[in-house]
Each structure stands twice: as C-alpha cells, then as structure tokens.
Amino acid sequence: MSLIKKSDATPASAPLWHPNFRNFERLPDTKVVRTTFFINVSAITLAAGLAIVMGWREYRIMDLKVQIGETQAVIDKNAKENAESIRLSKVFEEEGKKIAEASAFSKRALPPSEFILLLGKTLPKVVQIESVDMRFSGVSGDQCALRGIVAGTKDEASGSASKYVESLRTLSVLGSKFESVSLASINPDPVGAFLRFEINIKFRPVGKEKKS
Numbered sequence: 001m002s003l004i005k006k007s008d009a010t011p012a013s014a015p016l017w018h019p020n021f022r023n024f025e026r027l028p029d030t031k032v033v034r035t036t037f038f039i040n041v042s043a044i045t046l047a048a049g050l051a052i053v054m055g056w057r058e059y060r061i062m063d064l065k066v067q068i069g070e071t072q073a074v075i076d077k078n079a080k081e082n083a084e085s086i087r088l089s090k091v092f093e094e095e096g097k098k099i100a101e102a103s104a105f106s107k108r109a110l111p112p113s114e115f116i117l118l119l120g121k122t123l124p125k126v127v128q129i130e131s132v133d134m135r136f137s138g139v140s141g142d143q144c145a146l147r148g149i150v151a152g153t154k155d156e157a158s159g160s161a162s163k164y165v166e167s168l169r170t171l172s173v174l175g176s177k178f179e180s181v182s183l184a185s186i187n188p189d190p191v192g193a194f195l196r197f198e199i200n201i202k203f204r205p206v207g208k209e210k211k212s
Contacts, residue, residue, distance in 0.1 A: 115144070118174055122167065126151045126160045146199040149189065157195040161186050165199055179204045 129148040150157035186197040
C-alpha cells in the first residue's frame with residue numbers, strides 16, 4: 001500500500017518539445033498514388049486522343065481523294081464516250097442529209113439538165129438567159145430564178161419579157177410543172193441598149209403536177 005501511494009504521489013513528467021524545421025514543399029510525395037502520375041496519364045491520354053482524331057481525319061481525307069479520283073476517272077471515260085457518240089451522231093445526221101438531198105434530187109419534178117434544155121429550145125431570139133439559179137426546197141416545191149437580158153427599145157424589151165413569162169406559163173411541156181411564174185424585176189442596163197430582167201419560177205411539188 002505504501003508503494004502504491006508513493007507512486008501516485010509522483011508528479012507527471014512534462015511532454016517533450018522541439019522545433020519543427022521541415023520544408024513541406026521539398027519533402028518527397030509519400031502518397032500511394034502520386035499526383036504527377038495522374039497529370040502524366042491525363043496528358044498521355046489527351047495526346048493519344050488527338051493523335052487518333054488527326055489520324056482518322058487524314059485517313060478520311062485520303063479515302064475521299066481516292067473516291068474523287070475514281071469518280072473523276074469514270075467521268076472522263078464517260079465524257080470521251082459521250083463526245084464520240086455526239087461526233088458519230090453529227091456524222092450520221094450529215095450523211096442522212098446528203099442521202100435525203102440525193103433522194104429528193106432524184107425525185108425532181110423536172111431534172112435541172114432537162115429544164116435548161118427545154119429553156120434553150122423555147123427561148124425567143126430577143127431574150128438571152130445569163131444565169132439559172134435553182135433552189136431545191138423539198139416537199140414545198142423547188143424554185144428557180146432566171147436572169148437575163150431582152151433586146152430592143154424600152155417598150156419593146158418590156159413587152160418581150162412579159163410575153164416570155166406568159167409563154168413559160170402556157171407551154172405544154174413546162175407549164176404543167178410550174179406552180180407560178182412571175183416577172184420579179186426589169187431594169188435598163190446602164191451599159192448596153194437593152195433591159196435586164198429576173199423571172200421567178202416555183203415548181204409544183206412532186207406528185208402534184210398539173211395534168212395536161
């Protein structure tokens with residue numbers, strides 16, 4: 001009992017104390033997972049993500065370039081074929097026109113050579129033909145312009161030209177082939193003592209010749 005009491009009477013010792021000189025900024029990181037680890041992982045993840053995005057964009061650009069090249073090749077091929085088709089179509093159209101003209105020429109109501117021959121046979125002595133301009137207009141009927149001179153005084157030449165026009169209308173061989181015969185113009189020649197005239201003739205369409 002005396003020992004116990006003596007122990008209880010002993011005063012408690014004062015706590016030990018000393019100054020804290022630690023620099024917490026320079027102390028190593030003693031965490032299980034360090035903060036720099038998260039920073040590095042985040043940076044690497046971001047860089048990897050950007051690299052993937054850029055790689056995908058480059059891949060898409062290359063793929064689009066390939067598609068554009070293939071499409072352009074198809075367009076070029078089709079353009080060449082189309083140009084050739086257009087050229088052949090034009091050639092076919094031109095050849096068709098030539099064939100149509102040849103076919104229409106062979107079906108003249110009066111062949112040009114025969115017409116000129118008949119004109120020569122029926123030409124009055126005072127009338128001279130200088131040019132024959134024939135125009136083939138197909139189903140609507142061919143046309144012809146006779147240009148020449150008439151000898152004599154003004155009145156005589158004018159009368160001779162009118163009589164010649166009337167003779168062309170009434171000739172049995174030629175008249176049935178003509179739809180109309182008209183004196184388009186008659187004027188004094190500035191050099192010679194005669195008149196210059198122009199006669200317009202329109203042929204009847206093939207199959208519609210006047211029956212004699």
